[in-house]
């Protein structure tokens with residue numbers, strides 16, 4: 001195949017389709033751009049690395065939008081992802097799945113149309129999730145178990161502070177039935193299975209940095225082993241072999257405006273050595289949206305933090321950012337030793 005041609009197979013007809021510069025949308029640097037329902041996402045033959053190095057953007061072709069379901073859409077990052085997708089109706093048809101009616105009402109109050117929302121607790125069943133995935137091209141997973149502060153432990157913290165004792169921290173727990181094992185492993189596995197059943201082609205999973213360290217303090221939180229269960233779901237996604245995936249491991253999430261900082265990518269938690277390890281949720285959400293369509297994001301697992309505002313230049317070219325990192329996070333040892341489920 002000569003450079004400049006992109007070949008894909010139409011699943012419905014079995015025909016091969018050659019995309020020439022004349023029948024694809026072109027962007028900056030004359031990138032080849034294509035996406036179509038019923039076509040697979042193979043922009044070029046070759047190894048994943050070789051594919052990534054070629055700047056090919058997988059995007060909805062003119063008049064054809066990518067249908068994306070976002071779970072955890074009532075959450076702080078999930079909500080921004082959903083809003084970003086809804087703000088681009090020419091490119092995306094967006095749907096959000098929230099845990100309960102209260103979250104749905106809140107989103108509606110912020111302008112999300114009711115007909116875009118599906119209400120269903122992932123622990124209680126996947127009926128609504130499955131409805132939301134009917135005809136979807138992509139799934140963004142932004143659900144997570146949410147630790148709750150044990151109110152009484154705050155008294156101990158207050159008392160220790162009064163006595164100027166160091167190391168005073170509140171205790172956390174998870175609601176019954178909403179532990180990381182249920183949400184971050186069983187719940188995410190259920191989402192991946194439902195996406196597979198629905199014929200989804202791309203999954204972006206928002207997870208967390210810290211997963212290489214079994215003894216990470218976040219695992220101690222409420223005895224939830226949250227990073228271990230998240231990691232297990234990541235492996236499940238990778239091994240599913242059913243779709244393209246991108247796994248994003250953000251550093252510490254902060255609120256505030258996105259698009260003001262330079263993103264830094266890494267692998268295997270090496271960025272945890274940085275003195276500043278945070279990233280605004282809005283920047284994670286933008287990266288998530290970009291990863292839905294960028295070929296450079298295909299089958300990647302990456303860590304991400306940001307520089308401080310004013311250091312470096314705010315990231316705008318996500319294809320270049322993703323292409324600048326050639327490595328991917330490695331998997332294997334930690335969870336296998338710890339979790340037998």
Ligand SMILES: NC(=O)c1ccc[n+]([C@@H]2O[C@H](COP(=O)([O-])OP(=O)(O)OC[C@H]3O[C@@H](n4cnc5c(N)ncnc54)[C@H](OP(=O)(O)O)[C@@H]3O)[C@@H](O)[C@H]2O)c1
Pocket residue numbers: 072073074075076077078098099100103120121122123124142143144145146178183187206207208209249250251252253254281
């Ligand atoms: N906090 C950090 O510093 C940090 C750092 C790195 C990575 N992360 C990870 O980044 C991701 C996004 O974080 P975030 O703080 O934006 O998340 P978040 O606000 O805690 O949102 C989590 C979402 O998951 C939903 N959820 C939980 N259990 C559910 C269930 N059983 N069924 C359906 N939905 C359920 C929650 O629903 P409700 O709205 O109903 O509660 C919520 O919308 C998470 O995976 C988080 O662990 C966080």
